[in-house]
Amino acid sequence: MLRFLIKRLLLASTTLVAISIVTFLLFFAVPSSPAWVMCGRNCSPERIAQVEQSLGLDQPITKQYTDFVKGIFVGRTINDAGTIRECDAPCLGYSFRSKEPVTDTIERSLPVTVSIVAGAMVVFLTVGIGLGMLAALKKGTVFDRVAIGASVGFASTQTYTLGGVLLLLLVYSTGLLPNPHYTPITQDPLDWAGGMLLPWITLGLINSALYARLSRAQMIETLQEDFVRTARAKGLSARVVNRRHALRAAITPIITIAGVDLGAYLGGVVITESVFSLNGIGREAAQAVQDLNLPLVMATVLLAAFFIVAMNIIVDMLYAVIDPRVRLG
């Protein structure tokens, strides 16, 4: 176990370093400069050079990278066109655009994304897996067909279409739900939930469709397993067979996939955030890319990578806990 953990942590750190380097290099490979974005197409070359210098972009790329890394671990001093700013570790630099510390931006937007994802997960894990399992148990019945039909329908819709339609129907025309917005849960839990309701439903439904199909297939396969037949041959009731024997085995791979999905979503659910105008990580990241806002791009990319890598490790460890056959090593 420990060996596994050490191995995976080492691998994870290497991955993160590699991703940061690649992102850095890609940034400089783009035939455009943040300076242009900041002062417009018709900027004079002198002005560009000035801006670049103020952003530290005139330094050699290796120096910029080592400065960035140093900032994360020990903090750094940034000279922004004469203004000296102290940036304590973990320092991800200052946003080119808003000039605020990138850590502040993250601190502000991460809770939004986490809120959206957490609620949506609850929706799709219960609705999706529940429907899928039920459909598998009632394979071939009307219920099953309707459930599959609906899930095919939802799975093929896009977040922005479904989100847009729901927004129009439930908020703008009927006012059944409040306009999506973010209030910290610590401030007003009810308002927090109310503001998140629509994103939860949208993201939840679309993923429910995927998870329903997945769990249905998984459950149907498990129901054919020999050990399910053994359980029935013992004289157990259908309920016990389904819950204790089939479900337990069928749900394991789904938990794995859910964990990996969670990691991916925490890095930002761009479309959902955009449709409902919520300033989560995804939206910040998209904006940062448009602006060529290097510090924020680096920060969001690394954060997303971190979540994915971390969830992968957690999922593998969880798997070993659930399935006694799995040995970590």
Added chain:
Amino acid sequence: MTTSTSPAAAAVDPEAYLQVRDLKVQFPTEDGLVRAVDGVTFSVRRGQTLGIVGESGSGKSVTSMSILGLHNPARTKITGEISIGGKNIVGMKEQQLQRLRGKDVAMIFQDPLSALHPYYKVGAQIAEAYKVHHPSASKKEATTRAVDMLDRVGIPQPQRRANQYPHEFSGGMRQRAMIAMALVNDPALVIADEPTTALDVTVQAQILELLEDLQREFQSAIIMITHDLGVVSQVADDVLVMYAGRPVETGSVEQIMKRPQHPYTWGLLASVPSLHGDATVDLVPIKGNPPSLINLPTGCSFNPRCRYAGQNGNRSFSEVPELRPAGEPGHNVACHMSFETRQRLYAEDIAHAGVAQ
């Protein structure tokens, strides 16, 4: 197996614990109706072992699953009669079946690794089987019972083993655990579906011996399903040979192995290589392949592969042969050839090849 002589009921012993009469199991599928079992009749007394032999797809497992009522009634058509201790279970309600399963009738499956749940400890799985039928037993009692059973089937350190998972057991140990689970409620009938096919010969010998020991102790009736004639001749008292869902020959193990009368049984015996006799003569295989159960040949379903199909004019191709007494009491065969012809052909063509030697 029986002393009765009337054709259809030929193979049923009215005293037997299990009596199966004219069992038919059909699965409607998209490709057509699968006649997996097509009129099987047999019986087993307590303390006796019936061997069911036949090639892959001949309906052995489907037969055994019907005895436990394990087929999904929505997708299976079952007719005929399966009487267990006097109760007919064909058409019985699921709740009643549940009370029977694992208590009166227990099953041992072929591959113990996939038949045991990978996530639960072996002891817990056996205890669960005990608790279903002893709801008043405490968890501790059930666990003790499980450990006792593991001990009884010859697993060393049963206390420790009960706390392990199936994948930590060897193949033979797993099958012992499976047997412990099947016997935990002292069932009157045990169905073993290829219990040793996945095991090595030396382990197979251990398991077969264990089953025989336990049978002596518990006086259970055993149905031993296998495609290995050697296994059958070792443990069975009576034998049922199946082909394409139909019974082709039944009788005592003596009768089937030493004086077989059906061309398919001959084919099996002549195609199995033996440890004795002349190893240099060729085996006599059965030509061709088993038929599709959706599209059975008309008449005798063995006719495309039978060397003697022409012997009776057109009857082999037009009329399904019924299981009829074949001379000795208890010996029944489903073939149109006359007793004399069968005797002569056996002596001439078969008696010298494979294990038939």
Added chain:
Amino acid sequence: MTDLAGTAAGTATTTTPAREPLLKVEGLTKHFPVRSGLWGKGSVVRAVENVNFEVHPGETLGLVGESGCGKTTTGRMLVRLLEPTAGKITFDGEDITHTKGARLRKLRQDIQIIFQDPYASLNPRHTVGRIVAMPLQVNGITPPGGVKRRVQELLETVGLNPEHYNRYPHEFSGGQRQRIGIARALALKPKLIVADEPVSALDVSIQAQVVNLLRQLQRDLGLSFVFIAHDLAVVRHFCERIAVMYLGRMVEVGTRQQIYENPAHPYTRALLSAVPDVTKLGGHGRIKLEGDVPSPIDPPSGCVFHTRCWKAQEKCSAEAPVLLPNPNGSISACHFPETGEVV
């Protein structure tokens, strides 16, 4: 039995005519490194340990033993699908233990393998014609009369209809699929075929068809076989000489008669007596082996069979027996070999 001196040193050569062996295996060993335990401590699976045997032109050698005794591993080393940890393989006078590149490709024409699972070893998206023609095409061989002609000939040889040329594997039954595998193995006119449990997955009636086919091919084409199986009766029927393996080691080698009528090694006897036999009703007179085969990660000391052997004595756990000739003519590794016929 001409060179007993060699056998005393561990080379198992029984009833050897004076001709050169086609295949000679000396000290063949394969260890698989594995990790186990909480801390992932490294250890090795001793899958094959110092195995020696010879196969002569036109001879059929049977390799028998229980699951996990190293039969498949040995077979895969012979066709160079696995790299031996130690030992030497000589084929047709040439050391092929580490042959690589073009030479290995040439060698693969001479030594072919047939697998147990006829379905898994055939590409489901290729026609039968293409599957059988593949070895010819890969090696750039155009037989006289063309590839298609040759393939159809091969199909006919293995008892398939040449018109099946354009069909796909799923349209065939298990026995027919195994025939396709055999046709493919024959395509390059090999000298030696390693058959790894070729009939184990087949039904008895079909198994007999395939065994007969292999026997006929062996006779007609003068092929040599290393025939791997766990079914002793099938091996008896197909092989002239039999090598018995236990826990990665060779415990006895001898002719059919020696092994089946007069085996010297207690394990061979136990194995034979465990085979349920139709000719004997009821299960009497069986030698019962206790327990399971030990783990090849941590094999017992001395004679690896001593944990289950009913004849084991102190010497057995202390000292590993070497392969030595017995009065019956076979060669076995046992301190206290059995004598007398089996019943």
